[in-house]
Amino acid sequence: MKLGLKLLQERAKVGSFWWPYISNLPETYSIPIFFPGEDIRNLQYAPLLHQVNKRCRFLLDFDHEVRHALENLKPDDHPFGGQNVDASSLGWAMSAVSSRAFRLHGKKLLDGTHNNVPMMLPLIDMCNHSFNPNSQIVQEQDAGNLKILVKVVAETAIKQNDPLVLNYGCLNNDLFLLDYGFVIPSNPYDCIELKYDGALLDAASVAAGISSPNFSAPAPWQKEILSQLNLEGEAPILKVSLGGPELVEGRLLAALRALLASDMETVHKHDLNTLKSLSAEAPLGIANEVAAFRTIIALCVIALGHFPTKIMDDESLLKQGVSGSTELAIQFRMQKKSLIIDVMRNLTRRVKSLSSKGATAQG
Structure with missing residues (x-):
């Protein structure tokens, strides 16, 4: 918040050197802390609601x-x-x-690394985001010189009138919504958060037709694995x-694989990295x-059920025409629902593939 102050x-200083830059900053921002209460709920x-409330309380x-x-x-x-x-x-x-500051290298620390310093960079902060950027920020500083040179360097050939885009991370x-006020469709880095909870896993196992008492009451050796995964213990x-x-x-x-296993020796044949890896097929x-x-x-089905509306309902609302903040809230929740559905489809394909392999092996 130091940079904000x-x-x-x-902004308050008469004749500030930075006034031409500050006067061109947006007067309002489309981030959730400025959403009407209804649109915060619409998320x-x-x-995310927790993070919005946390930021509002901080302010x-x-x-x-x-x-x-x-x-x-x-x-x-x-x-x-x-x-x-x-x-x-x-x-x-x-x-x-x-929404506009970049984290640059600050002072060099004793271990050889640099601390990160947020800086606002006029003109450079006009570059939009892309996961496939055509430019990058380069920071240069001569030894013994306190002045820092920051520039945008093209990574590919850029055609005339094409925008310069950077990867925000x-x-x-x-x-993206909390800090920048936009949502990326089909964001490959988007995810949903769940709380690891034995009762929730019990409910999921019942829904899946899989009975396992070990979710709520794991065996001692399973508890040890959960502790190693930091899903059990003091903190x-x-x-x-x-x-x-x-x-x-x-x-x-890894937790599900271990809890659904009945043979301790078979589980202990594999290290945690193997149990945690989706690419390690059926260890x-x-x-x-x-x-x-x-x-x-x-x-996923349970998580999807926590949303009061369906994607079709959201699409219908967008077609009716809504305010900017409502549109952002609807787009955000639509992306979360689509993500959950994509995870379900991916895992369903894996289940079918494994089941066919199992049937072939038995045959």
Whole structure:
């Protein structure tokens, strides 16, 4: 938030060197903290709603801190030229920084790495995002020289009138919407978050027709594996994901493979990396793999059921014409639903392939 406060300070300063740049920044941003309450609810995705609420609470708390710090200051000592700084202006500054700042190398640390420093780069920040960029940012600095040269360098031949595009990062749609105010259709890095929970897995196994008491009451050796996966113990990390490059987060896949196995010795023949790998086809046998995939498919069905609307409903709403924030919220939730369906289709194909192999082996 330091850069945001500096931005507000320069905006308030008479004759600021940066005023031509600041005056051309957007007056409003299309990120969820500025959505009407109804459109925040329209996102229909609990992890993102949590992040939006968290950022809003931060702004309100920071607003109180700033007001307290500025109380009774003399006009000459006021860092913002006497202008009022509230949650709205702080939100504007935070949005300007999150959507336009780049992280560059700062001071060199003792271990040889550099700390990251957020910087706003006029003109360069006009480049849009692409996962297939035609340009990249290059940072140069001579030894002993504090001045930094930052430039955009073409990575491919660029035709006249083609835009310069940069890769903002391999981010999911949650971060693109939270920080930049847009959603990437068919984002290969998008995912959905689930909480690893024995009761949820029990419900999924029932829906999949797979009975396994080990989800809620794992055997001691299975608990040990869950602890190694950080899904059990004193400070477990229970957030797991579906989608993205992994398709199924390795920790979740390894846990299901182990919990659906009955033979401890067979499981212990494989290391955790093998159990976590989707490319390691059926390390514990075809029946185990099919059961794991069917359980994940059932988890997807449950996750899909948490959305109050279907994709067809969303498409119908978009055709009717809606506000910009409503459109973004609908697009976001549509992408999440499409992602879940894609995961289900992928795993269903794998189940069919494994089942046919199993039938061939038996024949």
